[in-house]
Amino acid sequence: MSATSLAAMLRERGLRLTPQRQLILEAVHELGHATPESVHNAVRERAAGVNITTVYRTLELLEELGLVNHTHLSHGSPTYSSAKEHQHVHLVCRSCGSISEIDPGVMVPVTEQLLRERAFRVDVGHVSLFGVCGDCKEAE
Template sequence: MLRERGLRLTPQRQLILEAVHLLGHATPEQVHQHVRQRAAGVNITTVYRTLELLEELGLVNHTHLSHGSPTYHATGADQHVHLVCRTCGSVAEMDTSVMHPVTDQLRDERDFRVDVGHVSLFGVCGDCTERSEDREGP
């Protein structure tokens, strides 16, 4: 895909793409930390620029799972909704079909198409809810 656009698949680009695939959901800083274990000369600016390029090419997507940096994941995986626990920080994935009632309504009433791959829902996971209820007691 890079070659089709007149670009080279440099070792740095390859390492960054591999890191995104390996890490699952990762911030640019996490990708940078992972890549530096194999290539100490790769700087954070290269990581950011490469992630932007890879997203333009449709190889990675980003979403916002916190107030910090975006989180990147490979597009080879099926699109999914992110469920982010505000208590423990865990990230779970849910099939996009859970959003169909909302996306259908927005399409029908507002002619608006939702990019479900960027959807993150924040709340409290079952484990944290259970631990909280255990502390409160009967």
């Protein structure tokens, strides 16, 4: 997203585009799957005065604007990614901590059943499945 279009989105909400907001959005795009801490570290390399609270607040704002999404890949901080990125389901190994991605189509039977039986629409962009990866399973 260009700085001009981000500025326009912010102006519509009575906010302004700050260098910190721009840097945080750029960091999420560059890092891919980014925790607030990794975004903070990346931004501090370019602007030392940005604190972690600013990063958290900005990530929440960017999510409200539909520019980033978050998911929980562990018990720690959420992980953010660009909303432009293709949707995917995360597979998180509880043993080694590896994270892989699969096509969200694998969830279609579950999402259709939930819609049919409960009128519940699943946001597949936020799905993380936890288990044990093939490498760790073999090592057991």
